[in-house]
Amino acid sequence: MSTTKHARIGEEVWKSRVDKVNAELVTLTYGSIVQQLCKDLEGDYTEVNKQLDKMGYNIGLRLIEDFLAKTNMGRCNGFRDTAESIAKIGFKIFLNITPTVTNWSADNKSFSLVFEENPLADFVELPDDGRAQNELWYSNILCGVLRGALEMVQMQVEAHFASDVLRGNDSTEMRVELIRIIDDELPPGDE
Amino acid sequence: MSFYFAIIGTRDNPLYTYEFGTSKSGGDGVARFREDQRSMNQFILHSSLDMVEEVQWTNRDLYLKTVDRFNNLMVSGFVTGGNIKFLLLHDQKAEDPIRQFFTEVHEAYVKTLMNPFYEVDMRIVSVVFDQRVRAAARKYL
Numbered sequence: 001m002s003t004t005k006h007a008r009i010g011e012e013v014w015k016s017r018v019d020k021v022n023a024e025l026v027t028l029t030y031g032s033i034v035q036q037l038c039k040d041l042e043g044d045y046t047e048v049n050k051q052l053d054k055m056g057y058n059i060g061l062r063l064i065e066d067f068l069a070k071t072n073m074g075r076c077n078g079f080r081d082t083a084e085s086i087a088k089i090g091f092k093i094f095l096n097i098t099p100t101v102t103n104w105s106a107d108n109k110s111f112s113l114v115f116e117e118n119p120l121a122d123f124v125e126l127p128d129d130g131r132a133q134n135e136l137w138y139s140n141i142l143c144g145v146l147r148g149a150l151e152m153v154q155m156q157v158e159a160h161f162a163s164d165v166l167r168g169n170d171s172t173e174m175r176v177e178l179i180r181i182i183d184d185e186l187p188p189g190d191e
Numbered sequence: 192m193s194f195y196f197a198i199i200g201t202r203d204n205p206l207y208t209y210e211f212g213t214s215k216s217g218g219d220g221v222a223r224f225r226e227d228q229r230s231m232n233q234f235i236l237h238s239s240l241d242m243v244e245e246v247q248w249t250n251r252d253l254y255l256k257t258v259d260r261f262n263n264l265m266v267s268g269f270v271t272g273g274n275i276k277f278l279l280l281h282d283q284k285a286e287d288p289i290r291q292f293f294t295e296v297h298e299a300y301v302k303t304l305m306n307p308f309y310e311v312d313m314r315i316v317s318v319v320f321d322q323r324v325r326a327a328a329r330k331y332l
Contacts, residue, residue, distance in 0.1 A: 038308075
């Protein structure tokens with residue numbers, strides 16, 4: 001599938017088949033989740049990242065079903081096709097943003113998503129405690145979502161943020177790496 | 192013209208202060224308070240809080256105009272919906288520019304408040320907010 005086709009599908013589904021909610025509601029809800037996690041875990045940001053990733057994972061497991069139902073997409077043609085679908089359709093219909101797919105590795109197994117805008121992080125400034133800037137990945141839930149969603153379609157991936165404008169970096173970049181294609185395995189003892 | 196601006200929280204605690212001079216008609220943006228008067232500014236400003244609390248119930252607008260006077264100095268006030276008070280000490284009358292200044296600061300304050308890591312009545316240390324206040328001061332006063 002060509003990339004323009006992806007963009008078109010994303011646009012179409014976004015316009016016709018998606019319920020919209022107020023952006024600030026999303027931003028503030030997500031913000032209070034992160035803030036509460038930071039409080040509950042007493043500023044252990046590594047643990048906060050982990051929890052966010054887990055929450056995202058659980059969202060991803062379900063979201064992929066919704067995604068497939070709304071878009072009527074078939075199989076992807078390789079990992080590059082998957083990447084385009086994620087960026088131009090997935091992010092488009094759920095967050096109305098289109099991150100740029102770039103920085104492909106030579107073996108075509110990992111790529112970067114560069115976010116020009118990030119509705120989760122509007123208004124946010126990280127706490128000025130000298131650690132959050134280096135430890136907290138504020139939008140880490142997105143990594144979990146991708147991991148969960150792709151796992152349901154037989155792709156085990158590893159996703160993490162490489163930079164974030166909230167930390168003072170120039171761009172927000174997420175690195176996604178394909179670990180392996182999960183083969184259909186028969187449950188043990190079930191011939 | 193010189194100004195002294197302060198944001199006061201709901202428990203009468205200061206959240207943010209900024210002293211500056213006019214940037215209009217060739218001003219360089221530096222406050223020119225007399226040295227012996229400078230330390231008085233905070234007192235004058237905070238003593239006007241009682242007046243603000245009186246006026247805020249008789250006025251429908253958030254902008255309360257000039258609420259208090261002390262010799263040649265005036266204090267203008269602005270109360271946000273959440274009862275955060277903006278106070279500006281100034282030595283010349285300038286109703287409209289001050290209104291515009293307050294409105295812009297209010298906008299910046301709301302943005303700050305939307306940050307999940309900021310809580311009401313917390314001191315405002317955000318650099319972004321500071322820059323926006325400075326820009327508003329340069330633009331209108």
